[in-house]
């Protein structure tokens with residue numbers, strides 16, 4: 223079974239407007255709400271492409287209830303922990319000339335509530351896959367992903383980590399099966415701006431030296447580069463299409479790649495599937511659907 227963990231789920235409030243003027247009253251042309259947070263997006267896309275998963279995470283207040291109900295209604299299996307206090311966040315995504323995002327901080331998670339998550343993770347079985355995705359609320363220790371990975375070490379559980387900066391760097395010593403920073407995040411981790419594919423490969427390999435098994439660097443409209451644990455380097459471009467909303471494209475890529483690799487154990491195929499799934503989300507109002515993925519996959 224694939225499990226996703228979202229420490230900080232969100233209602234994604236996507237507003238469209240022609241232009242955003244700071245310091246002024248802005249009026250939107252449309253508003254849509256999606257059930258988000260990176261792990262939840264991965265579980266939703268897995269469901270859309272016909273793969274079962276269980277979404278784990280913490281929800282709080284009326285926003286948390288809405289997220290849980292909404293995700294369940296879409297047919298995603300959930301096993302969320304209900305927090306006693308606070309509100310799950312509402313993340314605002316503004317689509318104007320540029321995409322601007324305001325992501326909330328999220329509710330506090332108390333020690334006993336965190337323990338409930340560890341208890342759930344302790345029940346994972348050999349052969350399961352765990353996807354840890356997104357930021358963690360400020361109330362949690364910053365080494366929480368490390369703590370999880372340390373507890374699950376040597377239990378034959380493939381762990382995928384989609385996080386940034388130290389959250390990601392600090393887990394590498396536990397040999398995650400896959401990490402997926404984008405090219406900007408990769409540069410930030412080393413305090414450099416990466417200008418060419420060769421530089422991206424050079425720095426992605428440093429993450430492998432630090433312990434990552436497979437490193438997938440997504441590059442939005444420029445595609446992606448995969449460096450496998452067997453030392454292969456694969457680059458892929460993107461299919462043709464019009465970008466509608468790229469929120470969740472990275473999560474969709476993780477879903478497509480992971481589902482495909484677990485099924486076929488073929489890196490190139492997984493890279494194609496991941497790319498088609500990422501682009502299917504970028505070219506849609508919401509997250510990737512199976513039909514859109516199939517249509518785009520044929521172009522790769």
Ligand SMILES: Nc1ncnc2c1ncn2[C@@H]1O[C@H](COP(=O)(O)OP(=O)(O)OP(=O)(O)O)[C@@H](O)[C@H]1O
Pocket residue numbers: 403404405440441442443444445446460461465468469470471472473475496497498499500501504
């Ligand atoms: N403009 C685009 N055109 C085509 N495909 C895209 C575009 N943006 C994203 N994608 C697809 O989605 C994949 C992941 O995108 P990206 O690199 O933006 O991830 P990310 O930064 O993690 O995204 P996010 O944080 O928005 O989920 C890309 O490798 C590509 O396949």
Ligand SMILES: O=P(O)(O)OC[C@@]1(O)O[C@H](CO)[C@@H](O)[C@@H]1O
Pocket residue numbers: 230232234257258259260263313325355356357358469470471472473
């Ligand atoms: O604040 P985090 O946890 O880093 O990211 C949260 C988020 O931006 O990520 C998803 C898109 O990848 C959205 O659904 C959600 O709002």
